[in-house]
């Protein structure tokens with residue numbers, strides 16, 4: 438009798454303990470490591486492997502004859518393209534990967550050159566604004582009177 442009671446007590450204690458114990462939490466997955474920025478060499482290789490300039494309407498047979506392979510965003514202008522007939526750079530994986538925002542590198546210069554030109558333009562604009570702010574407002578010139586004929 439006593440043994441039965443003890444057995445029931447132990448069994449109940451086990452059940453209560455099992456229900457009360459929360460399931461062990463699943464270990465959180467470690468965050469994915471941040472993507473390392475590419476070295477210049479890796480960027481050049483990525484451009485070489487992914488450039489789609491050859492599918493562009495501005496591409497010319499002269500470029501094929503010259504053995505051009507594109508990648509103008511990295512290497513800059515080429516002599517074999519002189520007319521801008523469309524640019525597929527916005528659809529190129531390089532644009533997305535390297536966060537580029539221009540196009541027509543074959544006729545206008547590399548992405549680095551575009552960036553430098555843009556920064557220079559911004560600088561000139563700021564300098565121009567600063568000069569204008571520092572100057573007193575000019576008085577409006579009186580309107581030029583029409584001279585009457587005869588001169589006397």
Ligand code: SF4
Pocket residue numbers: 484487488489490507508509510511525526527529530531532537542
């Ligand atoms: S962004 Fe333009 S120039 Fe650069 S790799 Fe792509 S297609 Fe070629």
Ligand code: SF4
Pocket residue numbers: 489490491493494495496507509510518523524525526540541542543544
């Ligand atoms: S840089 Fe742009 S316009 Fe020039 S060939 Fe490449 S895709 Fe065409």
